[in-house]
Amino acid sequence: MTSPSPAAWFRRALPTRRRATAAAVVVVLSAAAVTWAVWPEGPGVRTESAMLTVRSGPSGDEPVDLDTTLYLPDDASSGRKVPAVLLAHGFGGTKESVRSDAEEFAGRGYAVLTWTARGFGRSGGEIHLDNPDYEVRDAQRLLDWLAARPEVRTNAAGDPQVGVVGGSYGGGLALLLAAQDRRVDAIVPMITWNDLSRAFLPESTGAAPTEGVFKKGWAGLFFGGGGNVGSGPAGLSGGTAAQPQGAPASAGPPSPGPGAGPGTGPGGAPTGAADPSCGRFAADVCAAYLRIATTGRADQAAVDLLRRSSPAGVLDRIKAPTLLVQGEADTLFPLGEADANARGIAATGTPVRVAWFTGGHDGGSGPRSDEDRVKFLTIQWLDHYVKGEGDAPGDDFTWSRIAGFDALDRGLVATGFRRADYPGLTGNARREVTVTGPAQPIANPPNGNPAAISSIPFAGGLASLLDGVAGDVPGQHARFESAPLTEAVDVAGSPTVTLRAASPTGEAVLFVKLYDVDPDGAATLPNGLVAPIRLTGLPQQVQDARPVTVTLPGIVRRVEAGHRLRLVVATSDQAYTTPAEPTVYTVAADGAVSLPTVSGEPIPTAATIWRWVLAGLLAAIVIGLVVVVALVRRRHRRQDRSVHPEYADTPLAVRELRKEYADGFVAVSNVDFEVHPGQVVGLLGPNGAGKTTTLRVLMGLTQPTAGEIYVFGRRLVPGSPVLSRIGALVEGPGFLPHLSGLDNLKAYWRATGRPWEDAQFDAALEIAGLGDSVHRKIKNYSHGMRQRLAIAQAMLGLPELLVLDEPTDGLDPPQIAEMRRVLQRYATDGRAVLVSSHLLAEVEQTCTHAVVVNKGRIVASGPVEEIVGESPSVLFDVTDPVAARAVLDRLHGVTVLPESDGQLVVDTNGTARSDVVAELVRAGIGVDRVVPRRRLEDAFLALVGENSRGSGDR
Amino acid sequence: MAGSSVETPLGVTDPAGAARGYRPSATMPFAAEFRRQASRRRTQLALGFMVLLPLIILIAFQFDSGDDDNGRNEFSSLVELATSGGLNFTLFSIFVSASFLLVVVVALFCGDTVASEASWGSLRYLLAIPVPRARLLTVKLVVALAYSGLALILLAGTALLAGTLRYGWSPLRSTVAAELEPTEGLLRLLAVLGYLAVVLLVVAGLAFLLSVTTDAALGAVGGAVLLWILSSILDQITALGALRDFLPTHFSTAWLGLLSTPVQTDDVVRGCISAISYATVFWGLAFWRFTRKDITS
Structure with missing residues (x-):
């Protein structure tokens, strides 16, 4: 759960070569797109x-x-x-x-x-x-x-x-x-x-x-x-x-x-x-x-x-x-x-x-x-x-x-x-639609005012289609309407209608229009087109009138099923000059409206092309996916499944591991160790020694720059199935905060896809020792509780290799002691444990073997007893270090190691400690303390002495 | 293969040396991830709001005094038509949610899914199981898309149910087309939902890419929404000309064409091409990046 420090973030944000390449590609592509868009077309x-x-x-x-x-x-x-x-x-x-x-x-x-x-x-x-x-x-x-x-x-x-x-x-x-x-x-x-x-x-x-x-x-x-x-x-x-x-x-x-x-x-x-x-x-x-x-x-x-x-x-x-x-x-x-x-x-x-x-x-x-x-x-x-x-x-x-x-x-x-052929305005077929209505008297307004508006020049197709313009003046027009059409009609050409009209003056100027009326009653005059007619020799009474056929202007329109046709005969129109004298005409229309229709095939448009493009795109994606999956499968099959005979029974063998980060920082330069069954191995080192990086590589989270890791003889790469035999706690616990401890463990095990009964929840929970707290939500847990739950999670399924990063972090002394026993017990039946720690005492008390790392290198390794066992060096606390140094230098085989002030670290090289003390006392130098040193401590202190300053290490 | 198998001290026999019962293809089952996400408060809240929103709108319409003037624009006409039936009410609910709310919800499901695991630290334990990285991403993506789809369906479903109960089962009206019979209208509505889902794939792709790039869930979700808004703003600038066709949001309202008679599919098809291309590129980058990156969280 380490959040990267600002510096690390900054380092990562710095352009690496790969990022720079990606950025360059993006810039070039954008530039190309812009150029393509603004480049003048065609030749000059x-x-x-x-x-x-x-x-x-x-x-x-x-x-x-x-x-x-x-x-x-x-x-x-x-x-x-x-x-x-x-x-x-x-x-x-x-x-x-x-x-x-x-x-x-x-x-x-x-x-x-x-x-x-x-x-x-x-x-x-x-x-x-x-x-x-x-x-x-x-x-x-x-x-x-x-x-x-x-x-x-x-x-x-x-x-x-x-x-x-x-x-x-x-x-x-x-x-x-x-x-x-x-x-x-x-x-x-x-x-x-x-x-x-x-x-x-x-x-x-x-x-x-x-x-x-x-x-x-x-x-x-x-x-x-x-x-x-x-x-x-x-x-x-x-x-x-x-x-x-x-x-x-x-x-x-x-x-x-x-x-x-x-x-x-x-x-x-x-x-x-x-x-x-x-x-x-x-x-x-x-x-x-x-x-x-x-x-x-x-x-x-x-x-x-x-x-x-x-x-x-x-x-x-x-x-x-x-x-x-x-x-x-x-x-x-x-x-x-x-x-x-x-x-x-x-x-x-x-x-x-x-x-x-x-x-x-x-x-x-x-x-x-x-x-x-x-x-x-x-x-x-x-x-x-x-x-x-x-x-x-x-x-x-x-x-x-x-x-x-x-x-x-x-x-x-x-x-x-x-x-294929041009049908003219009469269409290649006709549809007759009967319009009905009584004969109606309509008034011609003096000087054509007010006038119906059918179209406004330049108003554009929108206006006529929106029927916002079309308006007939009440009293000045007659309407004849059809029943709703049972099926849609594709009109293309000039409709014709038959009218009868009567006028007291014997003459009439009329405007004939055909509206498309939708079921809601909204009427549309296609393109604002009207047919003006001037009739002469009209009778006084409409029943005496002879029918005249009016050919309307050509239109192209689909009249939907359920729509009606409305024939309107008006006396005025703003776009035309009409007789100035007021008159009342009578109009009747009882025939059929004849609609020309033309059949044709739709012209494929760009939409068709785009549809093909879409189909092609989908096909390409599917093919691409299949190819990628096939390649991955193939690579998977070819994966190295061989078992390194030397390490077949070794839970873990790390060989010349090196990890160099993208910014050039070498976290691990050369690490080499093995973990054998029954061992509890301590990976000991100060902060920043490369412990966590080693474990990250070991868990398949990070790719090593060089070197190999073998788990039971299997070469380990990120995602290797053999990882399933390792249980891990790396870099602190990671739980879903909104779930309880138990639910978290269950959710984790579900994600493994392994049989439920293999999980051994009871054993794990016992190790966690959380009692009823397992039913509380993780977000309410203390650091130690989370740590214990994380260890329990690592032990789910009792993996053959347990890898724990600073397992005692946050635990109190009794729990630490308990944890030691647990880990030692865990390693008894052929399993192995790898523990990382920066605490000497912990490794000494818990582990059977230790690997000391510093600055990405192994400093010492071997059984703890061996490392911890008596070492030829002794630490003397004396009253006069200068004189003591002179005395000791005279002693055969004894060398004074260059060590810290006030104390002398002496390699006795076989000479008994009592002899050395006697020599010092004889020379009149007071000896306050004689502390035998152990190898592990030597090794560790050598590092800590250099590194502890300012590192906040305990 | 059998020759290369090995007997471990615990009696595990597996050609790849895995633990008993472990199969890479069985890790991270879809149902497990679905439950994992379902247990999260943000999932429950987001889905709950999808149900609540149509009801809030419905209640708000009850306050309509009938004398306000919304002006003559496409929005006002949709408002006026919203109460004419269940289908129109659903259409209105989708219309008001499509431009922002659904974007946020999809970005939430797809942007949060990997980044939040990274920020909790649980991602590295999933990878150490080991869940193969490609499988982890696939399952995460499929589940996130499933929740996004569920949100869309919940919104539309609630709106349709509540709207139909309140305003009845009437034809679908719109300003761009003739009335559509209820069954035809329902089909159009489903087509609109389908197109919206495709358009939102861009958000899903972008959020998912950001999600594998950053450990901050908020950054992934917010980043995707911000980029979407940026694209919408650029789309308003007509000076960009044909370049606008390449903006991921350019065709985001093309679903209006599905309401006209006959259906205008030109922009819908182009929108699908645009969205699918973007989503593929984003997802491709996400997989490419995630399967290679060092997990340091």
């Missing part, structure tokens, strides 16, 4: 920024300055040409918005040209909304410029190998550019439009955009975002800048910070006086917006203008393989836009691939899994069709569905799916 990228002046416009001669940056892989040169990517930003952004994507593409070996579209940032010109004569022609001139770059690979003179990538405004440009310029090798338009007039003036029964309902919320944001030259509302333009382009992963352009939108860019403001009502918009675009926004209706001229900026009419001219990425959380350009593009382009045999992800103009870039998928698809598409590497990507359709919240970061989690 260099950039060149330039203000290019290109000529475009209807006649191709109107100069406009474009702010460009070219990103080149470090190793690109005229000798090592690389393919190119034209990377367009979203509405309200600048070339800076797409910087990180540009760097990524450049890192993958593309020359990436980004530029700020005309009308934005530092570029000149006005916003023409991807007009083929302006923005698209600008991009054509950039293709010319790219073809002239020495680093860019070309298919023919003036024809660069190039792909066009962009989101939203940039995606529209990609489609229109591919239609107008055959030099484009592949395009990846994301979250973009097919028909801009339909996007802003939707009508879900299939009417023309002139009959459409104006999507004023989004339109206003865009106009604000591109409009103000001066200090436009920063939040608004920033927000606009942030979202419309931002969505798809990093393959789509990310957002600039607030204030990076048009008008707030530093300097480079467009020339000429700006019209405050139009900002940087071209006059015709501005005028069209003002007309539409004022009346809420579009005239044919405005529709024609928007159609010019739409890929819808030119899809058949697109020959570049097209990867269409569209967002599900997108109230601006819903899935239908990409669907129309896909069908139009595929009709001419051009390769088209469609992917849906859970983000969009509302949902952002979506969860990580979606970002990764979109990025992978984009790179794969470009690598094959532009760079010419990798297999053909194929035309399978991938999509994803929101699966829930991420448990850790509160983001959304999406599950990806795949199927």
Whole structure:
């Protein structure tokens, strides 16, 4: 129970070589981890920024300055040409918005040209909304410029190998550019439009955009975002800048910070006086917006203008393989836009691939899994069709569905799916769900206020999913509900419903939405998508009305079993312009809601890989364990079981034992002794002589540095089974303080796993002599009681060799005497006892043999009688030591040993003590005392004389 | 082997020269160590508290006046849902215990087991029996893990029993998923417990490693808890980026994903990988160290 001294602790804490190695390994590993985490990825990228002046416009001669940056892989040169990517930003952004994507593409070996579209940032010109004569022609001139770059690979003179990538405004440009310029090798338009007039003036029964309902919320944001030259509302333009382009992963352009939108860019403001009502918009675009926004209706001229900026009419001219990425959380350009593009382009045999992800103009870039998928698809598409590497990507359709919240970061989690063919928005199967409810009158609020809120632009997918936003105004909406679904339905595509409506004016603007209602009654409007309809020629009475079929925007959602579907027909929506006149319509819906479903297989995600990693890890651990156990077993079997013939019957033989501690301290330098049956051997030495260390090695607690120990001829190593034949008390008792003495002995014996009856508790308890105290808890024991119990524990099972370290420590004289008898008796029937002590008297009285150690070495050893027996040396106490020394020196054979002052230790060497005394007396020297010395004492005192000072030894 | 056996004066015959009845694989039986630990006050107190805690929470909920505003966070929603049924009550009890209490309890069982023997001085007598060192560690570890598991089961079991008696057997609700039928909810709850047990293996490993390294039981337990807290703090620092994935506590709350529909196992699996790797390394080091070290206590 020795607690290490602070010094010892400090010594141990000092770095030994092994510790230093371990520490170094840890440091290196940590450094490697940090380096790996912060090291920039991929090869280096260099950039060149330039203000290019290109000529475009209807006649191709109107100069406009474009702010460009070219990103080149470090190793690109005229000798090592690389393919190119034209990377367009979203509405309200600048070339800076797409910087990180540009760097990524450049890192993958593309020359990436980004530029700020005309009308934005530092570029000149006005916003023409991807007009083929302006923005698209600008991009054509950039293709010319790219073809002239020495680093860019070309298919023919003036024809660069190039792909066009962009989101939203940039995606529209990609489609229109591919239609107008055959030099484009592949395009990846994301979250973009097919028909801009339909996007802003939707009508879900299939009417023309002139009959459409104006999507004023989004339109206003865009106009604000591109409009103000001066200090436009920063939040608004920033927000606009942030979202419309931002969505798809990093393959789509990310957002600039607030204030990076048009008008707030530093300097480079467009020339000429700006019209405050139009900002940087071209006059015709501005005028069209003002007309539409004022009346809420579009005239044919405005529709024609928007159609010019739409890929819808030119899809058949697109020959570049097209990867269409569209967002599900997108109230601006819903899935239908990409669907129309896909069908139009595929009709001419051009390769088209469609992917849906859970983000969009509302949902952002979506969860990580979606970002990764979109990025992978984009790179794969470009690598094959532009760079010419990798297999053909194929035309399978991938999509994803929101699966829930991420448990850790509160983001959304999406599950990806795949199927071989693109089913469009009608699904590859349909489920009919009947909704019922009486015909209901609903009021159209004057000037559209208060209005229902279905979605808030940029609120993100969370808002629409949390249904915190969705709210219908009482009295302004009709509800038709289904019975709880008996099984879950995986909706993917545009649901259709049939309605009948009546209006006193013959006309009605209505908003049709489909909610998912859980058993608790909480209703969710998937992605905030609504279907606006404008009905004309309506009767006064609803029973006279003819059913109309409404196609809702495409959604991807799993409606769980037990949930209901709720069809809501509302008269107002904050995102749309509605008739100003108050009216009361009547609405009835008694048909079925037709839900398109798509079957597909889940895309394996990183989770699958991690599962394999986990399985591999477990397998590795199991294999590792089996190997380790096998190795240990093998080593165990190979263990030296031979018996040293010389020591086969010797309980203990210690041979040249040496123990050097890690700090260099040599506790035992050379110890050599034997214990034979029937002997009680005393290991005698002052404190620090190495007794305890020897016993520690003997008990297998410490590994010796050199030398061997044999117990009954068996080589002893830590854990040797032969240790079971030794009972020990080393370094004081060690008991569980909360148990009684008896329980401690029982617990100890249980741990040996040996038969209960072999323990001989009674004998041991008798030796301990604790009486009833054995039932008291150890923590209440005195030091002596613990000591006696510890000796009893050592004697449990009556081991053949008993090793006791300072057994009489703490015992009173009668107990010491009793203990001596016990030990002597113990050694009588072939057993042996090894006792360590620093007390000469104890060894002398208890032991048959003694081994005297000092400073780790044996000083004397042999039978006690032999050592204790008469020795030739005598101690004289005389009145005049100087004279006595002179007298004794004259005596033949007698030598005076150099010994302590006032006393003379004399080796009489055969001369009788009486003769020596007579000689001294004759010389007139008074002799006070004559004490014969014994060898053991000689030996011991020789050590103690040197060591006792300051050691506190008794 | 028989040739090398030897007859001792007391008639012991054993190929390895051991005493009669001694077999290395029979030393330190699991039941003996289990009883040894069961007799300790700290074991009884820790397990008792596991039973008591759900009851204290239950009583505390009786004081709910219904008008306090816990704010809109995940904790408040769990509090609000806690009284909706036995399953939710159990979930709440686990939620409040997982981040600290269970960590301390596991660290106590695993960190104290070897270090306390060393500090009492009884370790050297066990090794002198001799109990093979690897066997001693194995039995100690298995028993400590058994008590840790028992603590977890007691906590959940009491909470489930008391909660069901008080609030009834209702579906499991959560803010991250649809309602789960009671049987399905019970399965999810068991999965949560299973994952928690795996995550706590890191604490068990760390505490056990410290336990064989030091003679101070308090140092081993406290050290493990402190390092766990340090890891939690570092995990809050988002600037560390991807490095945080390597923190042992990074995935400690991934069990929330087991409550969503469908079950999100991505982080759970990664958390298992992280926890099992750490625990294996810690235990490996503990065995490597203990089987080689000089016992000086």
